[in-house]
Amino acid sequence: MSGVFLALAWRLPLLVLTLAASGWGALALHFRGPEHAAVRWALIALWLAAGVATLVTVALPRAPASLWIGPGLFVFSILVFAGWWQGIQPSHDRDWADDVARLLKADIDGDIVTLENVRNFDWRSRSDFDARWETRRYDLTQLQRADLVVSYWMGPAIAHTLVSFGFDDGRQLVFSVEVRRTHGQEFSALGGFFRQSELVLVAADERDIVRTRSNVRDEQVYIYPVAMPREELRSLFRAYVDEAQQLEREPRFYNTLLSNCTTIVYDMVKRIVPGLPWDYRLLLSGYLPDYIYDLGALDTRQPFAELQRRGYINERAIASDVDGHASPAFSAAIRAGVPVPERPPGD
Incomplete structure (x- = not known):
C-alpha cells in the first residue's frame, strides 16, 4: 500500500504540471505562434502530442523504456519554448490599427x-x-x-x-x-x-x-x-x-x-x-x-x-x-x- 502511495505522490504532481504546461503552451502558440496558420497548428499538434505521450508514460505503473522518448522530447520542447517565449519583446513597430x-x-x-x-x-x-x-x-x-x-x-x-x-x-x-x-x-x-x-x-x-x-x-x-x-x-x-x-x-x-x-x-x-x-x-x-x-x-x-x-x-x-x-x-x-x-x- 505504501508503495502505491509513493508512486501516486510523485506521479500526480507531474501529471498536473504536464497538463498545465501542455494547455498553456498550446494557447501561447495559438496567440503568438507563427502567422502562417498551417505552421502554427502543426506546432500546436506536435506540442500536444509530446504532452500526451508524457501523460501516458507517467500514468503507466511500469512504462516501457521506449515510451520515455515522449517525455524526453517534451522536456526538450519546453526548453526551446522558454527560449522562444523570452525572445518575444514588446515593440512600437507593428502594423497598428x-x-x-x-x-x-x-x-x-x-x-x-x-x-x-x-x-x-x-x-x-x-x-x-x-x-x-x-x-x-x-x-x-x-x-x-x-x-x-x-x-x-x-x-x-x-x-x-x-x-x-x-x-x-x-x-x-x-x-x-x-x-x-x-x-x-x-x-x-x-x-x-x-x-x-x-x-x-x-x-x-x-x-x-x-x-x-x-x-x-x-x-x-x-x-x-x-x-x-x-x-x-x-x-x-x-x-x-x-x-x-x-x-x-x-x-x-x-x-x-x-x-x-x-x-x-x-x-x-x-x-x-x-x-x-x-x-x-x-x-x-x-x-x-x-x-x-x-x-x-x-x-x-x-x-x-x-x-x-x-x-x-x-x-x-x-x-x-x-x-x-x-x-x-x-x-x-x-x-x-x-x-x-x-x-x-x-x-
Whole structure:
C-alpha cells in the first residue's frame, strides 16, 4: 500500500504540471505562434502530442523504456519554448490599427502640458470614421474636475475604465489605457495573458472616445464625477503624462489581469493616495464605481444606485448627435442631471 502511495505522490504532481504546461503552451502558440496558420497548428499538434505521450508514460505503473522518448522530447520542447517565449519583446513597430496607430507624446513645462497625437475621430461606425490627430496644450492651473467613465461591453462585471479631465474653458480630455491592436486583430481577453498585444495610452476628445462607445458600439456607458482636491487632480494628470512618457521610451505588453485599464489607474492613484486598499473590484472592473463610492471619492450624499441611474449617458449621448455626427455640446449633454460632489473644504 505504501508503495502505491509513493508512486501516486510523485506521479500526480507531474501529471498536473504536464497538463498545465501542455494547455498553456498550446494557447501561447495559438496567440503568438507563427502567422502562417498551417505552421502554427502543426506546432500546436506536435506540442500536444509530446504532452500526451508524457501523460501516458507517467500514468503507466511500469512504462516501457521506449515510451520515455515522449517525455524526453517534451522536456526538450519546453526548453526551446522558454527560449522562444523570452525572445518575444514588446515593440512600437507593428502594423497598428488606425485608432491606435499613433503613440501619445507628452511634454510638461511647469503647469503647461503639451500633448501630441490627441485623438479626435468622428465615428459613424466601427470601420467608418474621419481620422484626426491633434496637438493640444493644457494649463494644469485651470484643471477643474475629473470624471470616472465606465463602459460595459460584456456583462455587469467587465467594463472599460476611462478618466476624463475637465478644464475651466470647458474642454474635456480623456485618458484611456487600451490594447494596441494590429490591423485586423480582434481583442481577446484570453490572448491578453499571452503577450498578444502591446499596451497603449490614448488621450482623446470625449466626442471621440466616449461617443464611439455609447453611440456607435452600443456599450452601456456611465459617468461619475470624482470628489478629489484640485492638487490631487493635477497629480493624477501628471501621472498620466509620466505614463505616456514611459510608454514612449519603453513599450509594454497588455496583460488582462495585471496590466490593464483599471490596474494601471489604481497604480497611479496609489502613488497620490498612499494606503489605497486593494479590492477584488479592481479585477472585476464593472464594479469599480461601487469601490470608488465606498472610498468616499464619489458623491456620497445620495445612494450609489441613484448615482448610477443618473450617470447613465446613452440616451442623452444619442440624442445629442447632429445628423449622425458628434455635437459640439456632447460633453455638456452627457452630464445633464449628473450630480456633482461637493468640493473638499479650502479647495
